[in-house]
Amino acid sequence: MKKLWRSDRKLIKNRRMPDQLVRLVIVFSVLIASVVFVRKFVLPPDLKETGTHRTTAINRELGRPINYAGSSVCADCHEDEYETKISGYHQNLSCEVCHGPAYKHTEEPEDYLPPAPRERKFCPQCHTYNLSRPTGYPQINPIAHNPLKPCISCHDPHDPVPPEVPHECVACHAQIAKTKAVSPHALLDCVTCHTTPEQHKVNPRVVSPSKPTKRAFCGKCHGLQSKKKGPPKIDLVTHGEKYLCWQCHYPHMPEL
Ligand code: HEC
Ligand code: HEC
Ligand code: HEC
Numbered sequence: 001m002k003k004l005w006r007s008d009r010k011l012i013k014n015r016r017m018p019d020q021l022v023r024l025v026i027v028f029s030v031l032i033a034s035v036v037f038v039r040k041f042v043l044p045p046d047l048k049e050t051g052t053h054r055t056t057a058i059n060r061e062l063g064r065p066i067n068y069a070g071s072s073v074c075a076d077c078h079e080d081e082y083e084t085k086i087s088g089y090h091q092n093l094s095c096e097v098c099h100g101p102a103y104k105h106t107e108e109p110e111d112y113l114p115p116a117p118r119e120r121k122f123c124p125q126c127h128t129y130n131l132s133r134p135t136g137y138p139q140i141n142p143i144a145h146n147p148l149k150p151c152i153s154c155h156d157p158h159d160p161v162p163p164e165v166p167h168e169c170v171a172c173h174a175q176i177a178k179t180k181a182v183s184p185h186a187l188l189d190c191v192t193c194h195t196t197p198e199q200h201k202v203n204p205r206v207v208s209p210s211k212p213t214k215r216a217f218c219g220k221c222h223g224l225q226s227k228k229k230g231p232p233k234i235d236l237v238t239h240g241e242k243y244l245c246w247q248c249h250y251p252h253m254p255e256l
């Protein structure tokens with residue numbers, strides 16, 4: 001036994017490990033030692049878990065307050081809005097996109113009321129004309145598109161069908177019709193202001209429609225005496241002096 005040991009030592013002495021191997025062994029030993037040290041004394045216990053998720057992380061996420069109720073719960077109590085929305089253009093919008101996080105409201109409906117975005121600046125967030133949006137996505141220029149009124153006065157937010165614009169004259173007067181469609185006069189029919197004989201559509205250069213000729217014509221809706229709700233009122237006697245209204249206001253786009 002002793003003999004064997006002695007011969008072994010001799011063997012090692014004669015066949016010395018190459019230097020580079022020795023260095024490698026040292027480096028690896030230090031590495032392994034520090035890994036063992038860090039795992040044992042430095043790492044917090046939950047980092048040593050071998051599962052895919054750390055328990056503390058799961059608990060932390062579970063502990064967060066819930067803000068959003070999700071896209072289906074609202075239907076339980078607001079069947080009307082849900083039914084309206086489900087078949088309309090906004091069918092892919094979640095209720096909380098517009099009404100904000102409403103989890104508290106679903107728990108205690110009377111105590112927490114979610115706001116409704118009634119003001120005009122809300123809708124253009126998604127509908128302002130923007131080159132990078134896909135073709136066909138409904139976009140408008142919020143400065144020119146029926147200014148001054150809230151969007152919801154013409155579009156139901158839960159089913160935003162655009163109101164029917166009168167189209168009968170568009171075939172030949174496309175430019176005027178397009179201009180008018182986004183003006184405060186959008187919902188006025190052309191024939192409200194132009195009495196148009198049927199023959200005009202057949203022989204437009206021979207048979208002409210009428211055109212308003214007097215200030216009083218516009219005064220029917222805009223005069224102080226007018227009973228029409230909606231159109232803003234001016235004093236016919238003083239406003240614009242003696243000039244015709246359309247010397248200052250383009251009737252198909254009457255902006256200020
Ligand atoms: C448990 C029933 C319930 C659920 C679920 C519920 N609501 Fe309501 N909500 C009500 C009640 C009740 C009212 C009416 C309170 C009132 O008129 O005073 C109301 C009113 C509203 C209003 C009107 C606030 C106002 O200013 O008039 C909005 C907007 C609304 N809810 C949105 C939502 C949305 C969005 C969801 C889904 C995240 C939702 N609700 C889920 C019961 C519910
Ligand atoms: C595009 C934005 C939008 C979406 C999406 C939307 N709403 Fe509304 N909601 C509004 C606006 C704006 C009003 C205010 C309407 C008004 O005052 O005429 C409103 C009003 C309401 C009201 C109050 C009704 C009233 O007569 O006062 C309820 C309730 C409501 N929404 C529930 C819902 C529910 C439920 C959903 C989902 C199914 C939903 N909304 C989706 C914008 C939206
Ligand atoms: C989160 C984005 C978003 C918001 C906010 C939003 N919309 Fe929309 N809107 C859409 C999408 C998406 C469509 C459907 C586009 C489609 O069908 O290709 C749409 C469609 C429409 C259409 C239909 C146009 C057509 O003829 O094709 C109108 C009108 C409209 N929205 C008006 C409104 C109004 C008014 C509001 C504010 C109460 C509003 N939108 C808020 C995303 C939005």
Ligand code: HEC
Pocket residue numbers: 120123124127137138139140142145146147149150151152153154155162163164165181182184186187
């Ligand atoms: C005075 C009524 C009125 C108001 C206010 C109004 N709109 Fe419209 N909107 C219309 C009419 C009418 C059309 C259809 C125009 C057409 O067919 O040429 C329309 C069309 C649209 C379309 C469809 C455009 C397309 O290319 O298909 C969108 C989107 C729209 N409106 C969004 C809005 C938004 C957002 C607001 C508020 C900033 C708003 N509207 C305010 C009357 C109105």
Ligand code: HEC
Pocket residue numbers: 168169171172173190191194196200201202204205208209210211
């Ligand atoms: C078949 C094509 C066509 C159709 C449809 C048509 N128009 Fe015209 N319209 C014309 C042409 C062309 C003129 C230009 C005549 C000229 O310059 O002498 C004109 C001229 C006019 C004028 C100006 C007349 C003048 O004295 O200056 C008015 C107003 C008018 N059209 C209104 C309408 C209305 C409103 C409708 C729908 C009810 C309509 N048109 C449908 C082709 C058409």
Ligand code: HEC
Pocket residue numbers: 169173176177180185188189190191192193194211212246251252
């Ligand atoms: C609010 C009333 C009103 C409405 C609505 C209206 N017009 Fe006019 N239109 C006028 C007046 C006023 C003139 C005369 C302008 C002038 O003499 O300078 C006019 C002039 C015209 C002319 C002569 C050419 C021009 O541009 O001056 C045509 C064509 C015309 N209108 C077509 C139409 C068509 C098409 C529609 C519907 C899309 C329409 N109008 C809607 C008031 C209106």
Ligand code: HEC
Pocket residue numbers: 148149184185188192212217218219220221222228230231232245246249251254255256
């Ligand atoms: C049938 C009724 C009617 C007639 C006729 C009419 N308008 Fe209007 N006018 C309206 C309505 C409705 C509005 C939109 C009001 C709103 O935005 O709430 C409007 C808006 C206007 C505005 C914009 C006001 C603002 O606040 O920006 C002007 C300017 C205007 N009209 C001028 C005229 C002129 C000029 C004529 C004559 C050529 C005329 N209107 C004829 C109904 C009428």
Ligand code: HEC
Pocket residue numbers: 215216218219222232233234236239240241242243244245246247248249256
């Ligand atoms: C000399 C030019 C001129 C003439 C002519 C004129 N206006 Fe105006 N109008 C203006 C100016 C400028 C404004 C904006 C400043 C203001 O509110 O007084 C305006 C504003 C308006 C408004 C908006 C008022 C409001 O409160 O929002 C209406 C509606 C209107 N005009 C209708 C008419 C009608 C109808 C006629 C014909 C009877 C007419 N205008 C003639 C220059 C004129």
